[in-house]
Amino acid sequence: MTPSLRILVVLPLYGGSLPIGRYCAKALSGMGHAVRIFDAPAFHSAFTGLKNLELPPSALGPLENSFLQVLNQAIWAQVEHFEPAFVLALAQAPLNRLTLQKLRKAGVRTAMWFVEDWQIFDYWQTYAPLYDVFAVIQKDPFQEKLAAAGQPHAPYLPLAALPEFHRPLALSAEEEREYGADIGFLGAGYPNRRLAFRPLAGRNFKIWGSDWEGESVLAPCIQRQGQRIGEEESVKIYNASRINLNLHSSLKTETLVSHGDFVNPRTFELASMGAFQLVDRRRLLPELFAEDELACFDSEAELYEKIDYFLSHPDERARFCRRARERVLAEHTYAQRMQRLLDYVAEQFGPWKAEAEQAAIAPPLLELLQRLELGPGASFENVVHTLRRQSGALSDVETAILFLDEWRRQYRGA
Template identity: 40%
Template sequence: MSYVRENLEGLRKTVPAFVEAVMSSAGNRLSMSSSREGSVTAKCDGQWVHSAYDPRKEAGTWAEAQRCEWKEGELGVVLGVGLLYHVEALAAIKPSGSRLAVVIPDPSVMKDAASARPMGPWFTDVEWLWGPAQAIAEQLGAYSTPLRVLTYGPAARLHAEFHQQLEAALRRAVSERQSGRLHVAVVGPIYGGSLPVARYAVTALEALGHRVSWIDHSVHRSSYDALGTYREARHSQIMQGRLAEILGLSTITRLAEDPPDLVLAIAQAPLTLAVLEHLRKKKFLTAMWFVENYRHLTYWQQLASGYDYWFVIQQGACLEAFTRAGARSVAYLPMAADPAIHKPLALTEAERAEYGADVSFVGAGYPNRRALLPRWLSDEWTFRLWGNEWEGAADLASVLQRCGARIDTETCMKVFNASAINLNLHSCGGDRLDPDADFVNPRTFELAACGAFQLSDERSLFPDLFTDQEVVRFRSVEDVPMLIRTWLNNPDRRRAVAEAARRRVLGEHTYEHRMKELLTSIGVRQPDRIGALLRGDRDAGTLAARAASVPELSKLLRQFPPGQRVELKDVAAGIRATGSGRELKREELLVLLLDSYRAETRDLV
């Protein structure tokens, strides 16, 4: 027996087009069977969408878990359709003043659900969102109420790609409306390639208007190096590990003195699992941007459960590996460039002579580069090799600059700008191109931001970042000499490609874009905390408007500029600054009383 007409009848008046789309869909995406308990349950592609034993009970348990997070006044947006048991369970316990919406990626699944069983009155109270992901995201982005995304995994799995598109579009839509200011503590590494990334992140967050506490551990580099000079490597390892532990405690102390809204660690930040668990206990929100190849640096496995949010530069298997290792949330966030640093330069003739060449390569001497670069030397073009760790590379000695010294960012930018073709060969351990060629390295974005032409090895994640008309890629070692020849002879086309790449970076791939996306992503998952701050819910103007029922509070709040983020402590400080020697109003006394409790020292250390 099919219940589809009976169930959808109630929706005809409000969403006729949706009802029509469902009725005219093919259905039969789910295969139905009877659960042990007797109610209907379903499978898709051989996997259960609901419990084979008791789908209602399972849905109830899931809904209870969601309810812990779902706050009053938020719009709950359910991802995953199935037979809607979980939606029914949520509808029964939703917070007062909250609404519920369900995303329907495929009307056929909705048809299956509506056919399977009779739905109750809750069915017409739910908002059904259907259509292209972009359209749904725009619709959701236009709501003034905070959104709480509630993912029912077993059913959401069927439309994972659609949901990814939706979330990405939603982040974009939401970020357009963000005006609030956060306090972010950025925790950097002691040294290494992620150190400049941490600095770029700090600059980007500040440029976006957020307050940043930069916890810079690179100041301890010399101590770290000194502890690495013991005769026995084991001793060095232990001592350097101890220093890292101390720096973790030092980070906690800094955070205790000026608690941020978010702790953002950049790869290699010296935070141990114990430190991260301590921070979680004290309700700090933590995120890590892991700007490393997860296959090469594997310490993330020990830390996966420690951070609230992970951001990685790889997709697919990487996301699954982090989830398997215990990460609560992991999302893709590619590398970027900083246009204030990575930019076109007007070089003198002398500089062009010093740094320029037909073909250049800047980077460290990884095995695949040692094996492949000699094959791309030729009498037809000049070649210059810059960077360190090239000891013993005899066949590259003639082109190696500055005897293989490490080069700084300024020199690097000059080389990029002065070279006709910049080779960009992603590193790997073998003697070939990277067999797991997925992420796109920072150099790609930096070269593009400089308006420099580059030839890069192909990566599976390129298509979302750059087109062929923006970055020219090679798929085999043998293609490179031909490509060099071709592009050397076409300076105008080179310039056009390079300029297109620069435009793309400026439009989509700066660190400001990345930081905005990172914060939006956390805000979407935490609508009551980071999301509220980003929406400007703590700004003086918003708070004053909300405080209309207590005019004295409203007056206190209106003393601040409307766009300024205001906390209890700020209002209390304002009262203290002006209150001495006069009789305080009752509301002022209450504010000061609450603040005296807020100000109690947080026993973090």
């Protein structure tokens, strides 16, 4: 069993892995770990604001690199303050080579969960060997390529759901009117989706999400002029749609159903909500869900045929929903993924040490450090500074520490 650990989760500035990082942090916290998040998105507007300077690339590039260096200094400051045993980075997290090298030198174990398609995002070639573990959502040939690039620790870790968030909802009549539809889709307007969905124009079909600019045929279906939809509202949309389309994205248009390998997060999230979905077949899908748990299609023609079939068979939709939800709760939660990742790190690099083993600290003081979210190596000054920022009644240990600080200041001139 993994002991309670101090874990720093480094989020990306933006992108699809951002909510996944938050789900990981919530799962780890629910598992009993002390979790701190480096909230990179808080700096995103400042980073993108650099483009407003209207500088040429030769001048803008160095500025952006300097900005990312400042972010890494902030990450390292948080590491020094929090003293994590483990740093988990999500895809496109702003960790640079120097910071990763410092983490390795300091004995802090690191992992990236690369929830991207390796054939589209190729930065893994540079950064994968710098992490202790590089978890991926695809198998060979990607894992073989990672080993050849110097990263032998690349476990397959498919995506998941957070059941307490991705859950069935009872919607109000007003919400049903706003979000409800026979057919629903939430996601970006990739080329294959635009072409595959056009024959559905004119039906009771609602499209939510961004990047649908210039789409004339489907324009009446696009909600809110293509505004981005937050995670909480997405749960309502999925629950309100009688059939959720789950067509994996592709930049190619010669084959609209790509028959790719990895399974997107939407598949697990919809299943966890007990919401019905039609998902295109993926090579890694059969080992995650059974045939009677998810309704799949292999072509556009089969997609249109199954839409009509399942709209007229609500009882069968309900059976698929029930079985898929049972599968997710049993095998595909973020808590289960995080436990698998922690177990893998321990298998490869040795057992995790509990904080009490890392430093010989009296239990009352260790408990105080944990509550203040400080590591066992925190300096006396750091403890005092953090204590003075707290409010409420002081415990005996807190009173003793502050008294000692006052004595030190008065009699030692500190």
